[in-house]
Amino acid sequence: MPELPDVEAFRKILASCARGGRIQRVEVYDAGVLHGVSPRRLSRDLEGRRFTEPERHGKWLLARTDGPTLLLHFGMTGLLVCCRPDDALHAHDRVVFTVGDDRQLRYRDQRKLKGLWLAGESGVARLLDGQGPDATEIGRSDFDALFSGRRGTVKKVLTDQSHLAGLGNLLADEILWRARLYPAHRAGSLTEDQRGQLYTDMRRTLRSAVRAGRVPPRSTWLTGHRDDTDARCPRCGERLRRERVAGRGTVWCPRCQAD
Structure with a gap:
């Protein structure tokens, strides 16, 4: 079950694999992991954008872009994987982001208990409103x-x-x-x-x-x-x-x- 250290590792994967890269394509293989956003809008709002510096709060990963923010919560079985476009698709790859010409970020999740949200700044604040302070930062x-x-x-x-x-x-x-x-x-x-x-x-x-x-x-x-x-x-x-x-x-x- 992904906890804070796992999500921090996913943040580093995102930073090394996709930061600054232009999102060429968004492919949704299972819309069941999307919350409050359709596959069409996810693609429309993210394709052509660039990932910027990602953040983490607790078990939430904030994949910042130069537009809206993609929020990921990994539930019990979620993963974020960096692949090449020609790597075989895994059975549990739910959403794939092709970044640049040679990298893919894949949200992989067997049980699909959480998933992905897309939000502007006010929406990010609402989603995280019920969260306490991050365990690594509390005094x-x-x-x-x-x-x-x-x-x-x-x-x-x-x-x-x-x-x-x-x-x-x-x-x-x-x-x-x-x-x-x-x-x-x-x-x-x-x-x-x-x-x-x-x-x-x-x-x-x-x-x-x-x-x-x-x-x-x-x-x-x-x-x-x-x-x-x-x-x-x-x-x-x-x-x-x-x-x-x-x-x-x-x-x-x-x-x-x-x-």
Whole structure:
């Protein structure tokens, strides 16, 4: 499932593959991934335009052009791929942008849970209006304020995009494991020290994951073991537990993250 580090990697792909290039052709192979725009208007409004510097907010990628902005959200299975025009079309390539003479950007998505939007500046603002601050940019005081008086779980706060944009299930579990916090711990009861440790571990985890372009399944990370048949904590060796917290399948270590 693409989370902040994946989308940052897609931003870099867009920047290296298409920035400054003229959009020669837009081909829509599945209109089911388009939101609020028809295939005809998508082509009409983008062909002949140039991609400029792309941006990211949370899990949203903003493909800026010298006209409207193309917004991409990758849902659970979306990808952005840079190809050559003569590369075979993948079964899940939904929209293809030919840029210049020798490059194609392809929005590839198996499950089609999100997709593409096209908007001017006011439309971009409306689409992102419900998003909280980006998880890589939030300061400590604003981070602390997210938890003040909250009755829900700490995992709920971390994964609620209206509170904090960019963290998904893998990142939240990884960060909580590093901070030694029980995922169902009540958010409003965190101590100042716990909030400080959580903030520090979030920043460290995000830096490593962004460098990797994903939440890496390393042997020293919880993510590297959560899907093992006999999943064990890489820190203490305790058998990992699973249950639903904040409506999401959650993995944690009952020894390191005791309630």
